[in-house]
Amino acid sequence: MAVLLLGEVNDGELSVDATAKAVSAAKSLGDVTVLCAGASAAAAGEAAAKIDGVAKVLVAEDPSLSHRLAEPTAALIVSLAGDYSHIVAPATTDAKNVMPRVAALLDVMVISDVSGVVDADTFERPIYAGNAIQTVKSKDEKKVITFRTSTFDAAGEGGSASVETVAMSDAPALSSWIEDKVAESDRPELTSAKIVVSGGRGVGSEEDFKVIEALADKLGAAVGASRAAVDSGFAPNDWQVGQTGKVVAPDLYIACGISGAIQHLAGMKDSKIIVAINKDEEAPIFQVADYGLVADLFDAVPALTEKL
Amino acid sequence: MKVLVPVKRVIDYNVKARVKADGSGVDLANVKMSMNPFDEIAVEEAIRLKEKGAVEEIIAVSIGVKQAQETLRTALAMGADRAILVVAADDVQTDIEPLAVAKILAKVVEEEQPGMVILGKQAIDNDMNATGQMLAALLGWGQATFASEVVVEGEAAKVTREVDGGLQTIEVKLPAIVTTDLRLNEPRYASLPNIMKAKKKPLEEKTADDYGVDVSPRLEVVKTTEPEARQAGEMVPDVDTLVAKLKEKGVV
Ligand SMILES: Cc1cc2nc3c(=O)[nH]c(=O)nc-3n(C[C@H](O)[C@H](O)[C@H](O)COP(=O)(O)OP(=O)(O)OC[C@H]3O[C@@H](n4cnc5c(N)ncnc54)[C@H](O)[C@@H]3O)c2cc1C
Ligand SMILES: Cc1cc2nc3c(=O)[nH]c(=O)nc-3n(C[C@H](O)[C@H](O)[C@H](O)COP(=O)(O)OP(=O)(O)OC[C@H]3O[C@@H](n4cnc5c(N)ncnc54)[C@H](O)[C@@H]3O)c2cc1C
Numbered sequence: 001m002a003v004l005l006l007g008e009v010n011d012g013e014l015s016v017d018a019t020a021k022a023v024s025a026a027k028s029l030g031d032v033t034v035l036c037a038g039a040s041a042a043a044a045g046e047a048a049a050k051i052d053g054v055a056k057v058l059v060a061e062d063p064s065l066s067h068r069l070a071e072p073t074a075a076l077i078v079s080l081a082g083d084y085s086h087i088v089a090p091a092t093t094d095a096k097n098v099m100p101r102v103a104a105l106l107d108v109m110v111i112s113d114v115s116g117v118v119d120a121d122t123f124e125r126p127i128y129a130g131n132a133i134q135t136v137k138s139k140d141e142k143k144v145i146t147f148r149t150s151t152f153d154a155a156g157e158g159g160s161a162s163v164e165t166v167a168m169s170d171a172p173a174l175s176s177w178i179e180d181k182v183a184e185s186d187r188p189e190l191t192s193a194k195i196v197v198s199g200g201r202g203v204g205s206e207e208d209f210k211v212i213e214a215l216a217d218k219l220g221a222a223v224g225a226s227r228a229a230v231d232s233g234f235a236p237n238d239w240q241v242g243q244t245g246k247v248v249a250p251d252l253y254i255a256c257g258i259s260g261a262i263q264h265l266a267g268m269k270d271s272k273i274i275v276a277i278n279k280d281e282e283a284p285i286f287q288v289a290d291y292g293l294v295a296d297l298f299d300a301v302p303a304l305t306e307k308l
Numbered sequence: 309m310k311v312l313v314p315v316k317r318v319i320d321y322n323v324k325a326r327v328k329a330d331g332s333g334v335d336l337a338n339v340k341m342s343m344n345p346f347d348e349i350a351v352e353e354a355i356r357l358k359e360k361g362a363v364e365e366i367i368a369v370s371i372g373v374k375q376a377q378e379t380l381r382t383a384l385a386m387g388a389d390r391a392i393l394v395v396a397a398d399d400v401q402t403d404i405e406p407l408a409v410a411k412i413l414a415k416v417v418e419e420e421q422p423g424m425v426i427l428g429k430q431a432i433d434n435d436m437n438a439t440g441q442m443l444a445a446l447l448g449w450g451q452a453t454f455a456s457e458v459v460v461e462g463e464a465a466k467v468t469r470e471v472d473g474g475l476q477t478i479e480v481k482l483p484a485i486v487t488t489d490l491r492l493n494e495p496r497y498a499s500l501p502n503i504m505k506a507k508k509k510p511l512e513e514k515t516a517d518d519y520g521v522d523v524s525p526r527l528e529v530v531k532t533t534e535p536e537a538r539q540a541g542e543m544v545p546d547v548d549t550l551v552a553k554l555k556e557k558g559v560v
Contacts, residue, residue: 067478070451071450071451092472093471094471100437100445101442103407103438103445107407108526109405109525110436110438111527112437113437127435127532128433131535132532133532135529135533137527139528174450174480174484175450175451175478176478178466179476183473191472230491244429244430252554263321272559286540290542291542291544292540293550303547304547
């Protein structure tokens with residue numbers, strides 16, 4: 001059995017954390033070949049070759065592969081699919097865009113957001129916002145899978161895989177890239193941070209989110225938000241934690257002014273330690289928190305920032 | 309142009325899903341069912357495109373059990389013009405996978421020739437996030453997933469997408485697939501007169517067999533279990549105690 005793993009490449013650079021987590025998830029399924037695709041992807045390929053457990057790296061460079069548009073990326077993967085029993089990727093928004101397309105082109109089901117590998121055909125995945133875990137056995141000849149990165153430890157360094165280039169296959173130009181609006185930040189990435197400080201509707205405004213950010217910066221943490229905070233314009237969309245945002249499992253998650261709706265819990269309840277600060281002692285977030293503090297966040301969070 | 313909006317009947321998002329004692333799945337008997345929230349956003353977007361004059365007709369489609377009629381009536385009450393119900397299961401517990409749903413939708417597209425299909429980015433029951441992308445593949449169309457803004461410009465649509473790093477804007481040639489993210493719009497409530505009017509709007513009933521699509525699942529559900537529950541911890545009286553506890557645990 002052999003695995004083709006779509007590496008997470010952004011603007012020519014490999015997202016090592018997401019890719020290495022998928023490598024450790026996929027290792028038991030067979031020899032792992034990582035595909036790095038982009039307008040430029042050679043440097044990403046070099047980085048992927050160093051991940052422990054990677055047997056081979058394929059680099060595909062073509063202008064059509066820039067910005068990870070779904071149609072050319074899916075066509076490339078399908079052209080390579082013949083040699084592999086499993087085609088996998090970390091469950092990033094890019095991969096969630098591409099992999100179901102790959103699966104349908106191969107006439108197989110996609111298995112999204114896999115959180116556990118039972119055997120080569122059998123996988124666990126959360127459904128209903130994580131309120132149930134389903135074990136599914138695939139009858140398809142090829143398996144197309146995305147892995148929920150928060151449940152796998154990243155594979156380490158120390159690999160020295162061979163790197164080959166592959167040619168881009170033909171793909172019709174159905175879409176084109178116009179622009180990216182990427183928030184520049186010195187903070188760690190939300191999905192790989194050791195500590196996450198999140199704010200909810202209780203924070204009240206974009207201006208007041210600085211209180212949350214100050215604590216995060218003191219701790220070297222990433223900043224998260226509830227959907228209500230994002231919808232209200234207090235925080236950008238890429239900060240959303242939850243069923244339909246990012247799934248995180250840091251060592252420490254501090255929820256400030258967040259009530260604890262199931263859709264939010266779906267994105268953070270696997271954190272090792274959860275702290276909740278909420279002025280309502282009835283807030284459901286306290287039912288999952290290791291440490292709960294009933295307080296006004298505008299008193300408690302600055303005090304915490306000062307004392308830590 | 310015509311727009312097709314697939315809408316799915318799912319457990320209401322306010323209801324906590326319960327796993328059945330025999331581990332065969334989530335209990336869907338006697339629980340409140342509603343339209344998948346992302347599909348409400350899809351219907352709303354289609355209506356707004358119609359109000360702007362970019363769209364002439366909105367067709368809502370649902371695939372599943374007969375009861376999905378109610379979901380279609382909701383779409384009609386919001387403002388869809390007509391509806392198609394594809395009955396593919398008798399038992400409310402039956403599984404119809406995104407690949408089979410996409411295959412049926414591809415046949416509906418062949419018949420109806422819409423310029424755009426707007427789907428939800430994911431259904432909140434199975435959280436698969438797949439049907440739109442699969443349909444795009446089967447039709448050979450372009451796809452713009454996780455949309456937070458859609459602007460139709462002649463033969464193309466400019467779509468802003470919510471991605472891990474922030475926002476990405478792409479242009480996709482029509483006909484195309486769009487899937488909705490949370491911040492695309494705020495869906496309207498159907499007014500009482502519109503709910504009454506919706507009862508008279510056409511709702512055509514078909515079966516999966518009419519389209520010659522085999523809906524048998526590729527994924528066998530081995531078991532469904534409750535996740536390990538997290539135990540509530542302790543309440544701390546003040547910030548100093550909290551700081552002490554966190555230091556004790558060595559996380560700060
Ligand atoms: C389809 C769908 C998908 C969704 N996906 C997500 C998702 O991915 N992520 C997500 O987070 N949500 C998601 N939601 C929304 C979710 O249901 C909740 O509405 C949301 O999480 C609520 O956010 P909140 O806790 O910030 O706001 P609220 O529920 O309004 O809670 C605010 C809390 O702040 C507290 N508070 C107020 N002022 C203060 C103060 N000064 N000091 C301390 N505490 C204070 C209040 O006591 C309250 O508990 C989704 C919903 C749907 C329907
Ligand atoms: C009556 C019925 C009962 C079910 N019971 C269970 C169950 O108990 N346990 C279980 O695990 N699964 C069940 N399923 C199956 C599961 O819901 C399917 O996998 C589903 O059809 C695809 O949803 P998804 O969340 O995986 O798709 P996604 O790819 O996440 O859905 C994305 C979008 O595709 C469109 N879409 C998806 N499905 C349909 C549809 N049927 N009709 C119209 N548009 C659609 C919607 O626009 C939706 O927003 C049931 C399905 C049906 C029809």
